Amino acid sequence: MGVAILSSAPAHAGDRTISLPRGPAAEAVIALALQTGTSIVIADRTVGRRPVPAIHGQIDAGEALRRIAIAADARIVRVGPNAWRLIDRPKKPGRRPVVVRSPAPYKAPSQPETAATAPIIVTATKRDVNLRDVPAQTAIIDGHDLTLGGVGGTDKIVERLSxxxxxxxxxxRNKLFIRGIADSSFAGPTQATVGQYLGxxxxNYGSPDPDLRLSDVAKVEVLEGPQGTLYGAGSLGGIIRFVPNAPRPGEFEAxxxxxxxxTQEGxxxxxxxxxxxxxxxxxxxALRGTFDLARTGGFIDKPNIGKQSANRLDIxxxxxxxxxxxxxxxxxxISALGQDIDSADSQYADRSGDRLTNSASVPEGAMAKFRAAQAVVDGQLGALRLRSTTGWVGQSLEERYDASHDGEDRTFTQDTRSRMVSSETRIWMPERNGFGWLAGASVIHSTTTLRRRLERYDQRTVLTGVRNAIDEATVYGEVGIRLRDVLLASAGARVTWSHLSGAGEDVLPAIAQERVGVTAARSAITFxxxxSLTASLGDRTSLYLRYQESFRPGGLSVEQEFVKRFNDDHSQTFEIGGRYGLAERDTIDFSFNLAYTDWQDIQADFIDGAGLPSTANIGDGRIWSATVNAGWMPSNxxxxxxxATVNQSKVDPQVAFSLVRARQIPNIAGISARASAEWHKDLSSGRDVLVRAWLGYIGRSRLGIGPELGDLQGDYVDSGVTARLGSRVMGITLGVTNVTNARGNRFSLGTPFDEVRRQITPLHPRTVRVGIDYRF
Structure with missing residues (x-):
């Protein structure tokens, strides 16, 4: 007996927001018919019971049905204007059904296709380019994968990508790096090397990673850099783009x-x-809301202030x-978001002893607040697409560090407040008849104010701070031309006018009277x-060559009690890469990338003569980076x-930094690698079991530039395993992280004022989590 679904609601010819749950094909087809007003018949119960992935995006009914058919190993037969039948595909010797998991949304053809694979479109390219034609190392992580074992932040991305x-x-408070492009250990007035986007x-601009909760996210796209043409300043290493699930009119869902x-020992x-x-x-x-609460128990003891498990974290x-x-x-x-992170104390420890004890004699907590709002207009003008985004972002961070000296308890406090208003409008045409293009314009106004003070007993000394402001106006564009059926050439350019201004905050009167380095302003135009050139060698294989540039504007920093200026830095990257097959679709998939980056006037943080963090241009760098990713499906x-990622770098320091202990780019391991296995089996009564295990190795790196920041870190193995048993409606999960309970040393910095410099940041000890998820 087959399954027949008929809806009398009017069908829409254009794309619409479709959201189909993971589960049996019959349930996905029912949801699709109700959402699109179509008639779909499954003629075979065997096909109806086959599992299909969740499908979300701005697509039409035909494309959604094609994705269901691919996953269920079925064939589509059109029986009317908005009516189809799914029938079992005849089996051939050695042929395996193809499994696909939530590909990115894209513009689908009006007729369903029966090809063995459907294209994955990378929306982070801003002109909807087929993944096969993207001339860069690209990763797309499905949002459901990010919440398996509990909602997390950007640590979930670091865990999955080497x-x-x-x-x-x-x-x-952290800084993210991609492809070995790293500047320094702490967030100062420099702009981030990785751009983060919500849509x-x-x-972020001159601020750290906000570590947003990745709940109810459709996907995350990671595009290795530089990405200066599309994303402008601050994309030297690349960009990370979060795509939240859109509200769904006409449906209640929860x-x-x-x-x-x-946690062991916590x-x-x-x-x-x-x-x-x-x-x-x-x-x-429709209105869609997501709400998250989390408390992470501490595991670092601070006996000198009588606290156990002091580093509790509330989000x-x-x-x-x-x-x-x-x-x-x-x-x-229209959307808005807010997030508060309350760190009760620091998470670093002493190198000696059990490596879970901190001998600091003062509390070292932190409070991070993030707020954002945006309005987006999206639509079509015939064959053209238009999208306009206007938004506001506010980020505040208060940090406390142990600055005790000669037996005297002291606390150094740093307040960083960033505000940014931005607007971007772009119009583009996805590739048609071998030609596609993009044109856009944007404006940004960003200010970052850094204030510092030193506290001892009941005394408070205000130290010199700094305020940086930048205004940008940009026009950019890109054109893609298919020279032959197998050869795609792309060229783009970005022109940015920027005005930088800065001033000292709480400057000593004697310095302020002389106006020595207290204020600065300048304008610049950057091109x-x-x-790029991409060659398609068959349906599954492509190779590419690419040249790209990016930059970061300069600004003001504080060195001891003086405000000093640092200049722009600029990178040029040449790369070659390729890919074979599609992850989770083909039995074997493989991608590689080799890149060389010439980085001039690197902006980096160091420790000044007073023991305080400061920023300067430390020299020129050269970076070789190679990345390899492979996947294999021995069975359904x-x-x-x-x-694995390999990085080799060298810095030619300026005279002031010529005596540094290490001349490689800081915080980047020479090698990092990751392996994972995922097993999924259908059980009776619509239930299934999913088990995922992973193992990661992070090689050695150095903390930073300068003799005070030359400590080694890294060289550890992390691991985890998570299992889920349940149905589409409800599931129970059991997970273990840091399975071997390794200590390791993720980061050799807790406070820049430690005179002995014997600090480590251990891995979170072995933790067992039990969870339940439920769909209403």
Whole structure:
């Protein structure tokens, strides 16, 4: 007996937001028919029981049905204008069904296709380029994968990709790096080397990684850099783009995740996440909200202040979005988010002893607050697409460091406040008849104020700080031309006018009277070109060559009690790479990339003569980076992955830094590697079991530039395993992280004022988590 679904609602010819759950093909088809007003018949119960992945995106019914058919190893037969049948595909010797997991949304053809694979479109390219034609190392992580075992932050991305690394000062205080492009250990007035985006909204400028909770996210795209043509300043290493699930008009939907964890040698932890989607009318407007709470128990003892498990971490986050369908082709969305991170104390420890004890004699907590709001208009003008995003971002960070000296307890406090207003409008045409193009314009106004003070007993001394402001106006564009059926050439350019201004904060009167380095202002025009060539060698293989540039504007920093200027830095990258097959679609997939970067006037942090962190141009650098990723599906139930990144770098320091202990780029391991295995099996009554295990190795690196920051770190192995048993509606998870309970040393910095410099940041001890997830 077959499964037949018929809806009398009118079908829409254009793309719309479709969201189908993971589960049996029959359930996915029912949801698709209800959402699109189509008639779909499954003629064979065997096909209806086959598992299909979750499908989300701005696509039409035909494309969604094609993805279901691929996953269910079925064939599509069209029986009417909005009616189809799914029938079992005849089996051939040695042929395996193809499994696909939530590919990125893209513009689909009006007729369903029966090809063995559907193209994956990388929306981070800003003109919807087929993954096969993207001339860069690219990773797309499905949002469901990021919440398996509990909602996390950017640590989930670092855990999965060997090319992405992080510092470990603490949540909301870290810096992310991609492809060996790293500048320094702590967040100062320099702009980040990795741009982070929520959709098209820039999240960071002169501020650290906000470590947003990755709940209810459709996907995360990581595009290795430089990406100066498309994303401008601060994309030397690349960009990370978070794509949240959009509100779904006409449907009520809710889900919840609850978890409890026990940490060896530490306090217990707990986490909770709730998502709700509310229709506000008869099918054109919806509200979607996500709410997260988490407490991570501490595991570092501070006996000198009488605290055990002192480094407790509390996170509270919320994201709300409203979407309004203005017409079949146009929509407006407005969203806002907020997140507070309260770190009760630092997470570093002494190298000696059990490596879970900190001998600091003062509390060293931190408070990070992040706020953002944006409005997005998205639509079509015939064959053209238009998207305009306007947003505001505010980030505040207060950090406390032990600055005790000669037996006297002292605390150094640093307040960093960043505000940014940005707007970008772009219009593009995805490739048609061998030709595609993109044109855009943007404006940004960003200010960052850094204030510092030193406290001892009941005395407070205000130290010199700095304020940096930047205004940018940009136009950019890119053109892709298919010279032959197998050869695609792309060229782009970005022109940015920027005005930088800065001033000292709380400057000593004697210095302020002389106006010595207290204020500065200048304007500049920057041109960033890009060129690439991609060759398709068959349906599954492509090779590419690329040249790209990027930069970061300069600014003001503080050295001792003086305000000093640092200049722009600029990078030029040449790379070659290729890929074979598609991850989780083909039995074997493989990608590689080899890149050389020439980096001039590197902006980096160092320790000045007073023991305080400062920023300067430390010299020129050259970086070789190679990345390899491979996947193998020996059966429908099992997938194995392996990835590795190798970095070799050298810095030619300026005269002031000519006596440094190490001349390689800081914080970047010479080699890092990751291996994982995922096993998925269907059980009876619509239930299934999923097990994922991973192992990661981070090689040796040095903390920073300068004799005070030359300590070694890294050279450790991390691991984890998570299992889920349940159905589409409810599941129970059991996970273990740091399976071997390794100590390791993720980061050799806790406070820059430690005179002996015997600090480590250990891995979080072995932790067992039990969780439950439920869909309403």
């Amino acid at each position: 090319s992405v690394s992080s510092t470990y000062l603490g949540s909301g 098209d909204l820039r999240l 889900s919840a995740i609850l978890g409890a964890s026990a 306090d217990p932890s707990g986490d909770a996440s709730l998502m709700i989607n509310l229709p506000l009318d008869d099918g054109t407007t 509270a986050a919320a994201r709300v979005a409203i979407l309004r369908k203005l017409s079949p082709q146009w929509q407006l969305s 960033l070109p890009s060129l 139930a099992l997938r194995l992955e392996l990835g």
